[in-house]
Amino acid sequence: MRIVVGIKWVPNTQAVRFDPKTGTLIRTGVPAIVNPHDLPAAELALRLRDEYGGEVIVLTMAPPPAVQGLEHILGMGADKAVLLTDRAFAGADTLATSYVIAEGIRKIEREIGKVDLAVFGQETIDSSTAHIGAQVASWLGWPYIYYVKNAKMVNGALRVERQLENAVETFDVGLPAVVSVAMKALKARPVRLSHKLRVKLEKPIIVWSNKDLGLDPRCVGLKGSPTIVSKVTYLPEVPRRKIVYKPKDPRDAARWILAQLFQDEKTREALHKALWG
Amino acid sequence: MPKVDCGKLCPEWPCEQPDEFKNVWVITEASEEGVSEASLQMLTPALEIAGKLGSKVVGVLIGYNVERHAETLIRHGADEVIVVDSEDLKEYYPEVYGQVVVDLARKYKPEVILIAATMRGREMGPYIANTLRAGITADCTDFDVDEKTRDVLLIRPPFAAIMLAYIKTPFRRPQIGTARPNVFPVPPADDTRKGEIIRETVQVRKTRTRLVSRTILKREEIPIEKAEIIVSGGKGLGGPEGFKLLEELASILGGVVAGSRKAVDAGWISHERQVGQTGKSVKPILYIAVGISGAAQHMIGVREATRIVAINIDPEAPIFNQADYGVIGDYKEIVESLIEELKKLKEAGPEAVDELIKEYTIQEAAVQQG
Incomplete structure (x- = not known):
């Protein structure tokens, strides 16, 4: 099976400090990392590939430094990576972001081959919206399920187990589909030196700009984003x-x-x- | 002149003007037993927004054998209820339920859609918004309305509520938000209220997903980030046996136990139940911190707890300055007494609460006079 894993390159919010004098967040010098909740998603994708064969393609929409994040997932053992990068993508909300990601998946299908499964982390540590999985499913017209803890193939469908507030549910999901993996559901495998060497030699990272995707500039980035952050206030202390x-x-x-x-x-x-x- | 210039809009989006849209919708979760508490809570912000917009509140009820709950929504404040009741909706699948809402929204064009940010609501909401090519704001804790532009400000707290972001979607309708459970109260019921019930039939989409099984979780298995009452222990417990006592208290309160990093590092409680910067952020209605000193790394994880009770033997513990109600004393004796008093109350029934409250309001009045 061919599995696409979406990741986000985020500021490490644990290193973000609060300035009590100005009442703002200090983000300068904060290192970027792969969104920690995407690591269980990558792990699930790799386990499925290891069990059933095929390939794992890691995908992100981000400025070029996010290549480091793609290299991390390649270091865990992913086969290929796709970076969707363009100035036109800047300022995107989740609708515009999911549009570019969905179009990236469509281009993978045209140029590499049919995608059976798209896997995302449950949410990001920098915005926690949990939107992208459902939105990508909406663009692609695929079924989807959130909060997945584990998955295996049963009679040609993906059998997933998930946990809600008060229940454990098992579903059989027909492929192609989108799943979002629950936070801390699986422990991610470490990066291996042999994988890193392969990345250095083979450079399996494909870079696509908006010209490659051919998307209308009105549909991406700030222009393709219906939501606007009109104001931000800070609450240093809870009353x-x-x-x-x-x-x-x-x-x-x-x-x-x-x-x-x-x-x-x-x-x-x-x-x-x-x-x- | 129209507000939205269709030439500037993404051609993937339908070009619609904001003034084509009206009313505030609440998408409810319901089963044969009733409408969920979290959904009823959404009527509070919906009534407030509708009041400012001068529009109606419409409940949307989707499922199988749920029609009779339409009256519940009307009693709690809905002016109208749209019901889609079908055997094809017996099981919930996000894209199936989502598509029903999308079809209704295309027909009726609501100005605002609110959904409780339960796990299902957070799953279904972004599908609905995206399919309508509308914006969505997750986990709102407050709303406001710019009455001139009719833009709703959807207010959400990213970064563990250190900041509040005010989001709006001035050129797109409907304006969609999911809102945190237990932030808004359920509006009081009024049995004399009348409202219109509209029955809709919608072509229910087929899905490739099939529910295989559902098992209800036992109370103690509920993850701490979803619990409404948490009894949490720290270093002050002195050992793993302290957690047995906390579990007994959690059990009678219908809550779960959690711990500080020190309690987890000591091996007294599992890593999954750790609260704080290196653990989980929790949002219970009630957080009872037992033998927890109140280090900043712990308190960042409980910023969104509605109320915090602290029990600690050290009167200088920083937790007392960050809790709502603190008592100084030996935790073991106090928790044992709490369990005993709760058992007595449970036995005596809700009437016994009045006596308890009277005892302490009289005492407080005496203290104030003295």
């Missing part, structure tokens, strides 16, 4: 009530806590539900 009580004895402590929670309109209902349904 809390900070009521501290020195109890007479443990029973007093317990009753005081419960009295507060039952008087508080934010928690009252949840407690009622827990105790009396």
Whole structure:
């Protein structure tokens, strides 16, 4: 099977610091990484290829430095990589991004061969929208499923297991399809030196600009994005009530806590539900 | 002059003017048992937005044997309910349900669509928006309306709520957002409210996906990032047996246990249940922090908890400055008493709550007077 894995090259948000004086995020000097939630997606794709044969193509829409991210996934063992890069793609929201990714997958189908599965991470650490999987499925007209924890082929369909808030579900998904892999679902394999050497020798990274994709400039980047960020504000500290009580004895402590929670309109209902349904 | 210049628009998008669209829709999740709590909560922002726009709130009810729940939506504030009830909609598949909403939206042209950001809502929402070639904003915690332009500001907190982004889609309609469960209350029910129920039949799309099985999770298996009540332990527990006590408290509250990095590193609780910068961010209604000092790396993971209770023996612990309700004392005794008091309350019934509240409001009044 031919599997495309989409990744995003993101600022490492754990290294983003908050400047309490100006009330803004300090992003300068923050290293970029492969979105950590994309690594389980790459791992699932590689496991499926290892089990059933075929190839894994890693794909991203990004400025050229994201090649490092593609090399990371190639280092894990992906076969090929595609970088979709063009100044015209800048400023894209998730609709415009998913359009370019879907068109990248269509071009892979035209030039390399039929794609059976597109795999994405559940969400990114820098924006957490969880949009791209569903949007790519919408552009391609493929079925899709989110929050996948593992997958295998059963009678020609992809059998996936996923977990919702309160249930575990198993689906058989007819291919081609899109799946998004749950956060921390699988431990990603390490990058291997032999794979890195192959990348150096064979340079299996294809670069496509918008000229190659042939997309109308009105459909990509900022112009192809219906959403606009009109304003950003910062909340350095969460307002809390900070009521501290020195109890007479443990029973007093317990009753005081419960009295507060039952008087508080934010928690009252949840407690009622827990105790009396 | 029309607001949208069709010549400038991506030809993949239908060219429509914002003033062709009207009403605020809430896409609801419903089963034979009823409409989900998270969906009913969406009526609160929908009523507020509709009030500012001077438009109606329309509930959209999709499924099999769900029609009778239309009245529930009307009682809680919907002016109209569009019902699509079909045996073909017995099982939920994102692109199947999504396509039903897309077809209805093409017919009725809603100005705003709200969807609860449950796991299914987050799965289906972007499919609906994309197929309509409209914008979508995920996990909103607030909304506002620019009454002059009729643009809805969809407000969301990326970066663990350190920042708030205000998103709008001035040239596209519908304006679509998913909104966090348990941020908005369910509007009070009014049994005298009347509303129109519109039955629609839609060609249900066939899918290549098939549900093989569904198993309901046990309470203790619910992942911490989805839990509404969390009892969390830190170094102050002193050992793994402390978590047995916390589990007992979580059990009676219908919640789950979690831990700080120190508790995880000590091997007292599994890595999947770690809260904080190197663990998970959680968004419960109630977070009970037991023996947790309140280091910044831990507190970043609980920024979006609605209320925090802290139990700690050290009156100087920084957690007391970052919690809503704190008690100073030995955690073991206090948690044991909490379990006992909760059991007594459960037994005595909801009426016993009044007495408890009275006891403490009188005491507080006395303290204030004294």
